[in-house]
Amino acid sequence: MSVPFLDLGAAVGEVRAELDAAWTRVMDRGWFIAGAELDAFEAEYAAFCGAEHAIGVANGLDALSLVLRAWEIGPGDEVIVPGHTFIATWLAVSYVGATPVPVEIDPATANLDPSALEAAITKRTRAVMPVHLYGQLADMTAIAAIARAHGLRILEDAAQAHGATRGGQPAGALGDAAGWSFYPGKNLGAYGDGGAVTTNDAELARRLRALRNYGSERKYVHDLRGVNSRLDELQAALLRVRLAHLPAWNARRSRIAERYLGALAGAPGLTLPTVAAGSSPSWHLFVVRHAERDALHTALAERGVQTLMHYPTPPHHNGAYAEEFAGVSLPLSEAFAAECLSLPIGPQLGDDAVAEVVAAVRAACAQLAG
DSSP states (O other): OOBOSOOHHHHHHHTHHHHHHHHHHHHHHTOOSSSHHHHHHHHHHHHHHTOSEEEEESOHHHHHHHHHHHTTOOTTOEEEEESSSOTHHHHHHHHTTOEEEEEOBOTTTOSBOGGGTGGGOOTTEEEEOOBOGGGOOOOHHHHHHHHHHTTOEEEEEOTTOTTOEETTEETTSSSSEEEEEOOTTSTTOOSSOOEEEEESOHHHHHHHHHHTBTTEEETTEEOSOOOBOOOOHHHHHHHHHHHHHHHHHHHHHHHHHHHHHHHSTTOTTEEOOOOOTTEEOOOSOEEEEETTHHHHHHHHHHTTBOOBOSOSSOGGGSTTTTTTTTTOOOHHHHHHHHHEEEEOOOTTOOHHHHHHHHHHHHHHHHHHHO
16 A cells, blocks of 8 residues: 555545635636635634734745734844744745844754743844744743743744644734744645734734735835735635634544554654643644654655655755854754654545554564664
8 A cells, every 4th residue: 555645635525516616706706816705714714723813925934024024123133943943934034134043942842942042032132933843832831931021022933733722722823923834735725825924913914914915005005115925815715615624634633643652652763753731733744753764764665655854954954054054053953853754644544544654664663673
């Protein structure tokens, strides 16, 4: 049996009739930018996140960078980021001309370690950007206490955390704002690029709505130097369909994760994800660790199981930042990046496929331990 990492086609097939109806509704209306579908999606997604406002934008990177722009963060300012994350977290900071300041991760969850946060704060620090990596919320209570004590803004990078909670509180309204990605492979994925910001700050929401639309709140009146970053009507309509199914799909991911956690316990050399107390992850990814990660990846491929690496090179070692951060050492982040491997966990993954993954992982680990 061949097990793909994620079967987006199966997800389409499950809700095809609803997607077709949404598509037809947009086509028949003949209105494709900034219309009724976007308004409805923004209201529905804000409610889902427990936030007062949602602002649809073109992608997740824009969601983060536009918030920083709205806060007038730029050259000379610093934003604290985790050492292990997708590079978009860092790029958003660089895009506005500010400097990303990396801190170490909690090796158990791979999220930003609050105990490392305070030492990174300087007089130039303006904001903290915790990432809810792999779908598990960072320790926002501890992070917020430190950030508030120093007068810092908090921008959640929630690109992988659609529907995740910690202490019963959902991602999206735990800081001053949250940036979301609707890249097709996300738990809530569009059929192309898309993103959003959620916030309880009405003035921030107003500025973001203008910034995404050429800096304009009224046609041909441009009070801000904005950009073109709008979530279009078709993507909004299709996302509304998927949003209605998201709780059930996340529940399927959770059941698969529970099976993995039980069935893979004790596999030689394998470190399983740690779920922090009070957390209910969205399980965007199920990431294991192994000292011989590349060999495990190859062994699983030979057994028909597709796995991916999220993310094998930490941002400060990527070419975009390697020169600037040449003297920076983040051993925990670097070790996690060298050992992480993501197993299939999409909501359309059937019981037989899950069993196949378990058998393949246990056999491959035993082989490597040989």
